[in-house]
Amino acid sequence: MSKLSRREWIARAGYGMGGLALTSLLPGGGILAIPAEAAAADLAGDDPLAPKAPHFPPKVKSVIWLHMDGAPSTLDLFDYKPELARLRGQEVPQSFLQGVKTSTQGGVGKLFEANRTWKQHGESAAWFSDLVPNLATQADKITFIKSSVTIGATHDISVLKLNTSDVNPGRPSLGSWITYALGSANRDLPPYVVLYTGKKEPTGGSVNWSSGFLPAVYAGTAFRPNGQPILNLQSPDAISAAQQRDNLDLLKSLNEHEAAAFPQDSELQARIRSYELAYRMETAAPEAVDLGKESEATKALYGLDEDATREYGTNLLRARRLVERGVRFVHVVTGLHDIGGEDLNWDAHRNLLKNHDINARAVDKPIAGLLADLKARGLLDQTLVVWVSEFGRTPYGESGDGRDHNPWGYTQWLAGAGLKAGITHGSTDELGLKAAENPVDTYDIQATVLRLAGLDFRKVTYFRNGRSERPTQVYGRVIEEILA
Numbered sequence: 001m002s003k004l005s006r007r008e009w010i011a012r013a014g015y016g017m018g019g020l021a022l023t024s025l026l027p028g029g030g031i032l033a034i035p036a037e038a039a040a041a042d043l044a045g046d047d048p049l050a051p052k053a054p055h056f057p058p059k060v061k062s063v064i065w066l067h068m069d070g071a072p073s074t075l076d077l078f079d080y081k082p083e084l085a086r087l088r089g090q091e092v093p094q095s096f097l098q099g100v101k102t103s104t105q106g107g108v109g110k111l112f113e114a115n116r117t118w119k120q121h122g123e124s125a126a127w128f129s130d131l132v133p134n135l136a137t138q139a140d141k142i143t144f145i146k147s148s149v150t151i152g153a154t155h156d157i158s159v160l161k162l163n164t165s166d167v168n169p170g171r172p173s174l175g176s177w178i179t180y181a182l183g184s185a186n187r188d189l190p191p192y193v194v195l196y197t198g199k200k201e202p203t204g205g206s207v208n209w210s211s212g213f214l215p216a217v218y219a220g221t222a223f224r225p226n227g228q229p230i231l232n233l234q235s236p237d238a239i240s241a242a243q244q245r246d247n248l249d250l251l252k253s254l255n256e257h258e259a260a261a262f263p264q265d266s267e268l269q270a271r272i273r274s275y276e277l278a279y280r281m282e283t284a285a286p287e288a289v290d291l292g293k294e295s296e297a298t299k300a301l302y303g304l305d306e307d308a309t310r311e312y313g314t315n316l317l318r319a320r321r322l323v324e325r326g327v328r329f330v331h332v333v334t335g336l337h338d339i340g341g342e343d344l345n346w347d348a349h350r351n352l353l354k355n356h357d358i359n360a361r362a363v364d365k366p367i368a369g370l371l372a373d374l375k376a377r378g379l380l381d382q383t384l385v386v387w388v389s390e391f392g393r394t395p396y397g398e399s400g401d402g403r404d405h406n407p408w409g410y411t412q413w414l415a416g417a418g419l420k421a422g423i424t425h426g427s428t429d430e431l432g433l434k435a436a437e438n439p440v441d442t443y444d445i446q447a448t449v450l451r452l453a454g455l456d457f458r459k460v461t462y463f464r465n466g467r468s469e470r471p472t473q474v475y476g477r478v479i480e481e482i483l484a
Contacts, residue, residue: 048217049184049191054454059418060384061185062323063178063449064316066367067162067333069202070155070345073114073393073403074411075432076356079146080118080127083430084395088113092396096433100408109404111431112397114353124422131360134368138415140422141371141380143482146411147426147435150391150442153405155347156204158390162442163208163331165472172212172462174446175329177471178453179218180211181460186326188284190221193327195315197225198335199343209331213464220331223318225311229289288325289318301369308358311335313366320373323383328453334363348393350402371415384416384452388445395431409435412445418452420484443476451478 075081087093088111097108116129122139135142152158157167164171172180175192184191194209196202201222209220223229291299294317302317303309312334319330336343348355367387374380392410393403409428415421426438447457450471457476461468 047183048215049179049187051183051185052181054182055456055459056454058454059452060416061382062327063175063329063384063386063453064319064323064370065175065329065331066385066387067159067202067331068346068363068387068389069159069334070347070359071158071389071391071393071405071410072346072359073348073352073356074389075393075395075403076114076116076352077129077131077360078127078144078411078413079428079432080129081395081428081430081432084111084432085113087111087431092431092433096429096431100433108394109397111395112352112401112403114356122422124424126422126424131356132364134365135371138368138371141375141415143414143419143421144411144424145413145426145440145445145479145482146424146428147437147439148392148410148412148442148445149435149439150407153391153407155390158405158407159204159208162388162390164210164212165443165446165475169207169210170212171469171473172214172218172471173209173220173331174449174471175209175220175331176211176214176218177460178329178450178455180214180462181450181455182328182453184326185328186284188280189288189322189325189327190281190285191327192218192220192329192331193322194220194222194331194333195225195318196222196333196335197311197315198345200336202333202335203345213469214462220329223285223289225315225335229285284325288321288327291317291321298373301373303365303369306365308361309363309365312362313369316366316370317373320370320377320379323379324377334359346389348402349404350399352393352402355402374416380415381417384414384418384449386445386449387413387415388442395433406433409433409439412440414448414482418484420482423482425479425482438481440479441476443472444479446472447476448479448482451483 075084090111092108092111100108116131118127118129119136120126121128121136124140124142126139126142126144128136128139150158150161152161152167160169161167163173165174179191192209202208206220206222209222211217211219291304291314299305299313299317302313304313304317315332319332322330334345336345344355346355346359371380371385374383374385389410389412392406394406396404398404409432426440427436428434429436450457450460457471457478459470461470463469
């Protein structure tokens, strides 16, 4: 009898495994797609997700990465500019436009002021507009970076750079680097989880939480917004837990027998681990995102009692539950909201007032609830919350009542362990167009997050094609000025 191919053999050996399907565990092929590097580690007796020592004592155990997809106008949220209000409707003075190249066909319009009401909050006296009244109550927990800059001015490119430090696909995301460097703190859950709202995947898709050239075991695992968090994870009702365990043990035995006969076929060991992880996740993953045991007061804190905030609030409450259970990196992406019959995110090239009223309302209360809840549970002392976008918005208008893309100066913020809370680092010019002092690139944000996780971004390396790769390539610096 001729020898079956590995693919045929695994297909036959796996027959009768019930509901233990794995192809949805990781984007682009699932956990079964673990490449040779990770499998080789298995054969050597090394567990690719075993906890690893950091370079120095970490300030944080987990990161919650809040990506505001579509790029909000932080001029209308956090960066109060009285001069913009004074010059509204006028041409942009040429002195402000040096080095500015518009990113769309609209060119440079007249200065546009959105008639927001601004107030200072907390002991930090930080400015917030009326778009984010709930977040304003958390002012003294927030570390603002008001001089953010990036390169690229199209969403796919700039989102990719934000998450992977490159404008081309193929590099690992920040969450993948942290998982690779530190391993897993809870072997019953993926160490890197992605949550998103809306009816479809966010801008750019899974390439933004990919492991790139790192082994696929370090990629983000996307949990679905509704229903089962991971498709096909549950066993059919007709298969008992004991039967499932027996099936898994049989498959493991067959795989190990084949692996002994063909030791160079390294993927089999990695696949054995994949089945075991999926088996453990059958119980752990649904429980981690099940909000049934949360109090009504906690659900209300996140806005689960309101239509406008329920979906995003659900994701942030799930994010808190995941970091409680040791998940190292939770990547939360805002999705699309129904605006005038159109599914839109923060990308307000027109009708900015309505767009931002809807999008800000969807996230304001849940984010404020997350910060308050983390603090109340003692988790803010070991968790880092990072509020980021791919770029900002221009002070000049587009299409009459919108704003163009702005990579030259915008606001991002962090909150949590290891930071000087209630401070502002950097600033933009008087119109909010360009960074005026202490510019901070996305590379610097990533380097700082790695530092807070106990990692030297220059020493987190992976040997590939004859060179040692690192998370931010050859760029970036730790923003020492914001560290406690």
